Amino acid sequence: xxxxxxxSFFAYLFVFPALVxxxxxxxFPAFYSFYxxxxxxxxxxxxxxxxxxxxxWKLLHDPLFLDSLKHTAIYxxxxxPIQTLVALGLGLVYSSSNRFVKLMRALVFVPAxxxxxxxxxxxxxxxxxxxxxxxxxxxxxxxxxxxxIVPSAALPAIMSVAIWGTSAYFMVVxxxxxxxxxxxxxxxxxxxxxxxxxxxxxxxxLPLLKPSVFIATVLGMIGALQIFDLSYxxxxxxxxxxxxxxxxxxxxxxxxxxxxxxxxxxxFLLFVLIFVVSLILRRYLEVKRWY
Amino acid sequence: MKPKxxxxxVLSFVLAIPYVIPFYWMVLASFRDAAMSQQPIxxxxxxxxxxxxxxxxxxxxxxxYANSLLISVVTTALSVFISALxxxxxxxxxxxxxxxxxxxxxxxxxxxxxxTIVPNFILILKLHWVNTYQGIIVPSLAFVxxxxxxxxxxxxxxxxxEEAAILDGATPFNAFLKVSLPLAKPALSAVAIYxxxxxxxxxxxxxxxxxxxxxxxxxxxxxxxxxxxAIEWNYLTAATTLAIIPTILVYAIxxxxxxxxxxxxxxxR
Numbered sequence: 001x002x003x004x005x006x007x008s009f010f011a012y013l014f015v016f017p018a019l020v021x022x023x024x025x026x027x028f029p030a031f032y033s034f035y036x037x038x039x040x041x042x043x044x045x046x047x048x049x050x051x052x053x054x055x056x057w058k059l060l061h062d063p064l065f066l067d068s069l070k071h072t073a074i075y076x077x078x079x080x081p082i083q084t085l086v087a088l089g090l091g092l093v094y095s096s097s098n099r100f101v102k103l104m105r106a107l108v109f110v111p112a113x114x115x116x117x118x119x120x121x122x123x124x125x126x127x128x129x130x131x132x133x134x135x136x137x138x139x140x141x142x143x144x145x146x147x148x149i150v151p152s153a154a155l156p157a158i159m160s161v162a163i164w165g166t167s168a169y170f171m172v173v174x175x176x177x178x179x180x181x182x183x184x185x186x187x188x189x190x191x192x193x194x195x196x197x198x199x200x201x202x203x204x205x206l207p208l209l210k211p212s213v214f215i216a217t218v219l220g221m222i223g224a225l226q227i228f229d230l231s232y233x234x235x236x237x238x239x240x241x242x243x244x245x246x247x248x249x250x251x252x253x254x255x256x257x258x259x260x261x262x263x264x265x266x267x268f269l270l271f272v273l274i275f276v277v278s279l280i281l282r283r284y285l286e287v288k289r290w291y
Numbered sequence: 292m293k294p295k296x297x298x299x300x301v302l303s304f305v306l307a308i309p310y311v312i313p314f315y316w317m318v319l320a321s322f323r324d325a326a327m328s329q330q331p332i333x334x335x336x337x338x339x340x341x342x343x344x345x346x347x348x349x350x351x352x353x354x355x356y357a358n359s360l361l362i363s364v365v366t367t368a369l370s371v372f373i374s375a376l377x378x379x380x381x382x383x384x385x386x387x388x389x390x391x392x393x394x395x396x397x398x399x400x401x402x403x404x405x406x407t408i409v410p411n412f413i414l415i416l417k418l419h420w421v422n423t424y425q426g427i428i429v430p431s432l433a434f435v436x437x438x439x440x441x442x443x444x445x446x447x448x449x450x451x452x453e454e455a456a457i458l459d460g461a462t463p464f465n466a467f468l469k470v471s472l473p474l475a476k477p478a479l480s481a482v483a484i485y486x487x488x489x490x491x492x493x494x495x496x497x498x499x500x501x502x503x504x505x506x507x508x509x510x511x512x513x514x515x516x517x518x519x520x521a522i523e524w525n526y527l528t529a530a531t532t533l534a535i536i537p538t539i540l541v542y543a544i545x546x547x548x549x550x551x552x553x554x555x556x557x558x559x560r
Contacts, residue, residue, distance in 0.1 A: 007386075017376065018438060021433035029414070033407070109310075113488050115538075118534060260409050264409045275401070
């Protein structure tokens with residue numbers, strides 16, 4: 001009897017540290033952020049007051065905020081489908097258990113474990129006049145250019161870096177999905193007349209990978225909407241504001257202008273956007289495994 | 292060898308090239324002088340080691356390296372322990388409100404990081420934790436995916452092992468520490484490696500908290516050095532090459548656990 005009472009005492013003790021951290025640094029901030037968004041809280045002034053929906057009204061009338069949302073949307077809409085497709089392709093190739101293929105897979109994965117700041121710095125060089133992009137383009141007679149200061153090219157350049165880095169990450173999700181497909185399904189399909197590799201892919205692999213596609217798309221989308229590191233380090237939101245994204249806007253208002261209330265309102269709008277997008281995706285993509 | 296297999300080998304090699312080349316160039320450039328290091332040259336030769344000497348001696352690089360190591364190791368150790376404790380309680384012990392509390396833990400996955408940065412900064416300002424190690428470390432100590440992974444793993448360890456220990460006179464805490472925890476090594480490793488690499492690479496939160504160069508982590512220090520200035524590629528590539536060594540080592544040694552961890556959860560920190 002006393003052992004059981006003791007055990008539940010231990011249970012509370014065991015979950016205590018995790019709950020304290022999560023309540024203090026995740027739940028409390030989420031509510032506090034919502035509260036702050038209705039104030040004019042500024043780090044530099046002692047007093048603050050309630051301003052109702054003023055922050056939200058100002059945000060929705062600030063062309064820079066709308067622009068930053070537009071860039072975030074373009075970035076997400078471009079990056080997520082392509083990186084998911086590339087990750088699927090990589091998964092198909094690198095799911096083999098051959099030793100050489102596994103070694104190559106380890107190399108493909110290196111971008112996924114490398115700091116986004118280091119990746120950004122290397123790609124600043126790659127897009128510079130003496131970098132790889134220009135060495136390749138010069139073969140086609142294009143004259144060297146620093147692509148990160150060309151307004152129309154900067155955002156696509158950053159998007160390509162994101163696809164490069166994150167596709168390697170999501171490859172692992174597809175490898176796990178592919179390896180969980182029972183071999184006998186392929187044998188059965190052979191008997192049923194699925195002769196070509198394409199038919200086996202189309203009617204067995206792809207349908208059974210729907211859960212992996214779902215995970216890669218939803219997580220890719222949630223991550224992409226929070227794009228910060230690449231555009232902050234590679235271009236600092238520029239040239240002009242060509243690569244300025246929602247999180248850069250929040251960061252600037254919070255930490256350059258100290259307008260915490262206003263930044264909190266912007267972060268709350270970003271949260272709503274992420275929430276709605278993941279709900280929509282769930283509605284359209286989520287499927288149960290049926291084997 | 293069958294032609295189909297040969298095609299697979301060739302394809303796996305060709306597809307790996309774009310993922311490796313930037314790092315290959317980075318390492319080569321770090322061994323060249325200022326003018327040569329900017330060139331897109333891919334044949335290997337060592338021109339000089341002086342970039343490494345310069346980086347280690349001149350910049351704040353060693354301080355940032357030490358900060359990154361300290362923060363990553365401490366965060367990883369504490370976070371793994373916290374995950375193991377709560378994962379264990381959630382899977383093994385039945386207590387009032389258990390399922391509700393577990394839902395509370397999982398619910399944090401719905402709250403994206405950006406919404407927490409403003410209030411968390413105000414919080415650590417009030418705690419006088421700005422520009423301190425604890426300001427960087429403490430907010431990221433509870434790793435929800437880690438808790439989830441540990442909970443799933445402890446479910447697979449037979450409870451009879453602990454019962455036997457308790458019958459032999461062990462306290463429940465000792466049964467956890469001496470019996471179940473050692474058996475959970477694969478899950479602990481997955482959580483540890485995952486945490487280490489993501490903390491080592493973390494940028495935005497240390498950027499907000501660390502305000503003076505002596506508190507910078509590697510990503511923050513690199514960013515502040517490169518930002519708005521002409522980059523000296525020979526020094527930068529030497530520094531970045533040194534900076535990716537820990538993650539590459541951890542990944543190479545524990546690759547199997549790492550990939551399994553992502554495959555199980557699919558979730559980025």
